[in-house]
Amino acid sequence: MLDDTNLAETTVANDDIKIAARDVSVYYGDNQAIKGVDVDIADRTVTAFIGPSGCGKSTFLRCFNRMNDTIDICRVTGDIRLDGEDINAKSVDPVQLRAKVGMVFQKPNPFPKSIYDNVAYGPRIHGLAKSKADLDDIVEKSLRRGAIWDEVKDRLHAPGTGLSGGQQQRLCIARAVATEPEVLLMDEPCSALDPIATAQVEELIDELRQTYSVVIVTHSMQQAARVSQKTAFFHLGNLVEFGETTQIFTNPKDKLTESYITGRIG
Amino acid sequence: MPLLWLLLIVFAIAAFGYVLGRRRALVSANRDARHLHSLPSYYGWNVALKTIIPAVMLLLVWLLVQPIVVYNTISSSLPSDLVDSASSQGLLMSEISRVSDGLSTAVSKGVLSEELAASSSLDAETATAQLKEAGAVVTNDITAPVLSAAQDYRSATLSGRWIMALVVIIVAFAGAIFGLSQSNKDFRARNVVETVIRYLLIGAASIAILTTIGIVFSLVFNTIEFFRLYPASHFFFGLEWAPSFSGRGGSSELGVLPLLWGTLYISIVALIVAVPIGLFAAIYLSEYAGPKVRGFAKPLLEILAGIPTIVYGLFALLTVGPLLVSVFGDGGVLGVNWQGGGRAVMTAGIVMGIMLIPFVSSLSDDIINAVPQAMRDGSYGLGATKSETIKQVIIPAALPGIVGAILLAASRAIGETMIVVLGAGAAARLSLNPFEAMTTVTAKIVSQLTGDSDFASPEALVAFALGMSLFVITLGLNVFALYIVRKYREQYD
DSSP: OOOSSSOOOSSOSOOOEEEEEEEEEEEETTEEEEEEEEEEEETTOEEEEEOSTTSSHHHHHHHTTTGGGGSTTEEEEEEEEETTEETTSTTSOHHHHHHHEEEEOSSOOOOSSBHHHHHHHHHHHHTOOSSHHHHHHHHHHHHHHTTOHHHHGGGTTSBGGGSOHHHHHHHHHHHHHHTOOSEEEEESTTTTSOHHHHHHHHHHHHHHTTTSEEEEEOSOHHHHHHHOSEEEEEETTEEEEEEEHHHHHHSOSSHHHHHHHTTSOO | OOHHHHHHHHHHHHHHHHHHHHHHHHHHTTTOGGGSSSOHHHHHHHHHHHHHHHHHHHHHHHHHHHHHHHHHHHHHHSOHHHHHHSSOHHHHHHHHHHHHHHHHHHHHTTSSOHHHHHSTTOOHHHHHHHHHHTTOOOOSOOOHHHHHHHHHHHHHHHHHHHHHHHHHHHHHHHHHHHHHHHOSTTSOHHHHHHHHHHHHHHHHHHHHHHHHHHHHHHHHHHHHHHHHHSOHHHHHHOOOEEOOSSSSSSSOEEOSHHHHHHHHHHHHHHHHHHHHHHHHHHHIIIIIOOHHHHHHHHHHHHHHHHSOHHHHHHHIIIIIHHHHHHHHBTTOTTOOOOBOSSOSHHHHHHHHHHHHHHHHHHHHHHHHHHSOHHHHHHHHHTTOOHHHHIIIIIHHHHHHHHHHHHHHHHHHHHHOOHHHHHHTOSOOOOOSOTTSOOOOHHHHHHHHHSSSOOTTSHHHHHHHHHHHHHHHHHHHHHHHHHHHHHHHHTTOO
């Protein structure tokens, strides 16, 4: 288990840029929520977004898979490239994009279906399984990756809503993993969980880093320090500081970052 | 004294008590409301309620009991030969009370003086003449014993009323004084007033329940009476509905099955029309429509729900029926001859379906909107399209509610009358052809009870048995709908 006091390894495993965001602004009606943010998300790295409530970190996260499209009054400007391809281009189908950029939400939101059907949902939609056996494999593999297989293998056909909060969240992670995304976005995935479930999910995030680029929004600075290699600090819609997690937490360049991580503002 | 005056007096005492109670409480707290247990107005209400409630309750009880007491006293004092000459004691008593009412009418119209109406010098002939002149309902000539009994009846009633007024006012005063004596700063007036409010709410709730029970009982007794006259097995399993109004029962065939079949058939057609259209409309309105479209389409759809069913009936009779005949009838567009006349199961079913569309769509719309946004986000986040999300996540999540909405719509369809009368005709028939005229239970209830119906014949009483069957069926459907909704509701969160 990860230790609270130890910072995660400082070495960023990979310097390849997975997502490059340039001059991204987001407007809710007339209200500008994100003000010209530039961020590079590295491949196979956990990037944490921290900042006080309402600073726009979740909004920014939702730009990466165009979830903001589902909000009528929301408007995104700027340039976001996934592997060099502009995700806001007309040629990009947001639905296809979301299959590549998976998302886990703040509150566990399993569908009112069985555990199996919850995980099989994505693969079925995208036609990832050739046969029933294939689908069974995908479901098992995803549940294993979600670190919940052992707990649910005997009741795959029980409703997913009957699980505990922590199990539900890991089920949602397994569900997101099942579509084999390249990037996993996590919007405060542990805010509804108790410390034990949080530790399980954090451990899981660290494992997921081997395969995916993970972006996590969190309110907990300890969590950011524990799981991420890179950290971005947002304040009032601005990106204040972005760098290696160790550097942000031990030697912040900006006064504002320092005040936030030492708990003076927030 | 008229009742209205009595009530006004009680309310005046209460209003006076309110002011006094409020002031008394304030005085006890040295005119500083902060030292009171409750707000000053609660002390006022405490006095007012203690004035009104006992007085009005006594009034109600008195009004219920007094006629019974007077009736029993007068009827036991009647000479036995008088009872024998009339055919029954009940008829005689109603004659007496009619004459007594007539005397009061005559007095109030000034035809008869109060003294004369009460005095024994009034003879039967003048009384008859004067009552008739006053416009009172007097069937035949009043005889002297009846007149004197009526005078007794009237004087007992009148004096009872006066005593009642007096007692009620005394009780009101006593209540006010008791309430006032409580009004000091430590009295928990707020709790007392809130208790009264709670009983008021309980009362409102029980009225609804008691009414339901009352309706059931009114059906039950007549239904039992019907089954005494007509064998239940013929009613429930009879394949023919042929009431005869000419003879006194016997020759009538009162089998419920053709009617139940008609009811079910028309309801099924209605649901086949209403459920897909209503559901699709709900999905469009809640998931696809922009706020502007939703803003005018939803109220527009709900206007359909406000149209009286008789208007739908006219629509069925004048528009849909002929239209269907021009398609399915002789020389119609399709070149088939399935439909003979405008009145058919299809006509009524389609129009009833149209009537149910807003019912289904509005309920389903609410239910679909109640599916948490987190479900949609979860599905979109996995790369599902809107349509996939609706088909695989939203509809399954909302299904229990939608099933409930459909069952509620079904129980409305089963209870519908006017559209059937005008759209489906009145012929009770067991047939599979949806282009034939049929009729339903409700339509037959109407036709059995309209016109001159003798409530002792099975032909009229069958209406209650039909109503009871219908009530049981719709009750069952509603209970089933509630059960489904409850059973699956917990899956939402």
